[in-house]
Amino acid sequence: MPVQEASLATKPRTCHSRGSGNPPSRVAGVLQDAAARLGEAGIDTARLDAELLLMEALGWSREDLYRNPEGGLRQAQAERFESLVSRRLRAEPVAYMTGTQEFWSLDFRVTPDVLIPRPETEHLVETVAEFLASRPGPCRILEIGTGSGAVAVCLARECAEAEIWATDVSAPALDVARDNASRHGVEGKIQWLRGDLFAPVQGLAGWFDVLVSNPPYVPSGEVGGLQREVRDWEPVLALDGGADGMDFYRRFVREGARHLREGGLLAVEVGAEQGGAVSRLFDAEAGFQRVRVRRDYAGLPRVVTAERIPATKV
Numbered sequence: 001m002p003v004q005e006a007s008l009a010t011k012p013r014t015c016h017s018r019g020s021g022n023p024p025s026r027v028a029g030v031l032q033d034a035a036a037r038l039g040e041a042g043i044d045t046a047r048l049d050a051e052l053l054l055m056e057a058l059g060w061s062r063e064d065l066y067r068n069p070e071g072g073l074r075q076a077q078a079e080r081f082e083s084l085v086s087r088r089l090r091a092e093p094v095a096y097m098t099g100t101q102e103f104w105s106l107d108f109r110v111t112p113d114v115l116i117p118r119p120e121t122e123h124l125v126e127t128v129a130e131f132l133a134s135r136p137g138p139c140r141i142l143e144i145g146t147g148s149g150a151v152a153v154c155l156a157r158e159c160a161e162a163e164i165w166a167t168d169v170s171a172p173a174l175d176v177a178r179d180n181a182s183r184h185g186v187e188g189k190i191q192w193l194r195g196d197l198f199a200p201v202q203g204l205a206g207w208f209d210v211l212v213s214n215p216p217y218v219p220s221g222e223v224g225g226l227q228r229e230v231r232d233w234e235p236v237l238a239l240d241g242g243a244d245g246m247d248f249y250r251r252f253v254r255e256g257a258r259h260l261r262e263g264g265l266l267a268v269e270v271g272a273e274q275g276g277a278v279s280r281l282f283d284a285e286a287g288f289q290r291v292r293v294r295r296d297y298a299g300l301p302r303v304v305t306a307e308r309i310p311a312t313k314v
């Protein structure tokens with residue numbers, strides 16, 4: 001029980017974090033100190049990160065932290081916290097240290113083999129969930145580039161009759177995704193397939209109601225200029241979208257149309273500056289109509305959708 005541990009740990013004999021003679025480390029003090037160091041290092045979310053890392057070091061919940069500002073740290077706990085803070089100072093994302101990231105109000109396991117699911121990507125889930133709600137009944141969804149499996153798992157939970165095929169080129173990512181599906185009780189609704197884009201579903205022409213993807217979309221030349229957390233820690237395979245960042249969108253319109261049934265939805269996440277280019281690309285493609293751009297809470301283009309037109313009109 002964290003609260004008891006904390007009060008036991010206030011005994012001076014065991015609570016020195018920086019050698020004997022120092023005053024005991026207490027929650028409020030170590031938090032303030034760590035937040036200041038992280039802030040000085042230019043980390044925008046310094047206070048929040050310090051809290052998350054202290055929760056991780058102590059095995060505490062956020063409530064434990066707020067209720068026990070004067071709780072003392074045992075030396076091992078203080079050392080563990082210090083080691084996490086040092087890793088954060090080297091730009092390691094908190095989610096890789098804690099091994100989890102919340103997305104769509106669910107906890108997903110993440111490892112450095114997968115992109116940490118972003119809040120923006122919830123707009124992609126929401127877009128597809130709305131489309132499915134407008135046409136109840138069985139539904140076949142193909143997700144390309146599933147990573148942690150966050151999108152596929154959320155859609156499996158949102159749509160009772162969904163049957164999902166989720167692909168990735170990365171075998172370690174698919175292991176993480178599988179694990180996330182079983183954590184959230186939807187392992188029976190998703191098939192995990194390894195391979196390049198549509199290769200794993202070659203035989204399934206006209207099969208899917210939805211093709212959804214958050215593909216790599218960062219222009220190759222901009223990957224090196226991404227923030228350190230992303231550039232130095234997240235898999236480049238999840239980020240690099242080719243010379244202009246558009247490689248995957250081109251392949252979706254060219255190769256994706258044949259996998260969608262009439263009236264089926266193509267829904268992709270886009271970078272904040274790609275809304276116009278991706279919607280023009282989808283507009284120019286004979287197989288699609290009703291191209292729409294959906295904005296995120298910051299007002300930036302985030303999801304582009306298009307509907308597969310009846311084959312007779314192509």
Ligand code: SAM
Nearest residue numbers: 117145146147168169170196197214215237238
């Ligand atoms: N769907 C997850 C999400 O939204 O958080 C991960 C998206 S991440 C931006 C893109 C994913 O596409 C990565 O997991 C990467 O391994 C995968 N990927 C990259 N190239 C691919 C390809 N040619 N075919 C299939 N998947 C690919």
Ligand code: GLN
Nearest residue numbers: 214215216217218238239
């Ligand atoms: N949104 C990611 C970023 O923060 C890019 C992910 C992607 O390429 N799909 O850079």
